[in-house]
Amino acid sequence: DAKTTQPTSMDCAEGRAANLPCNHSTISGNEYVYWYRQIHSQGPQYIIHGLKNNETNEMASLIITEDRKSSTLILPHATLRDTAVYYCIVGRGNQGGKLIFGQGTELSVKP
């Protein structure tokens, strides 16, 4: 079973920030939080990952709470091309391994 809980769907206005929440209350100390997204009819795409510190890259920011039981993915200026299903996944980082995908959040960016 997936170790994360995400809202089924969200809407966001184009140009605004999209904030996607994820609960992972059973995360263990050596598990990372990963975010992937899947645009319709494509394979999943890596976005960002983190352990306990907040992270930022060219695609997004990841905010992890101090207790690590939840996190938020932030797309600072959403575009129509960001419409996709966003998956929050927890897993062990230094040994790779399978990703356990949940149902994800379907983000619709609207003009």
Next chain:
Amino acid sequence: GAGVSQSPSNKVTEKGKDVELRCDPISGHTALYWYRQSLGQGLEFLIYFQGNSAPDKSGLPSDRFSAERTGGSVSTLTIQRTQQEDSAVYLCASSFQSGTATDTQYFGPGTRLTVL
């Protein structure tokens, strides 16, 4: 090419036939994964190869499913005696298993399998 490639992109077969799906990982990536995604469902892990280690087959749904990875590169997923419930998109991913840092998985475009 620079990314993970899969072939064929689409496969239609009749119930009871065997099918082979191919994955070419990114050059230099030592880890290779197979997942499947049924219509309207999330991704389901099938099997994982890492270097010369024994593969993790824990996600294979039945003994009709098998996979090989020859020469540490190309992988073939074989489904024998296909059933209609095998219809799905089969996705392959690879990663550079550094052992010290997190390993981003890079996914291919998938093979859409339809069993009539």
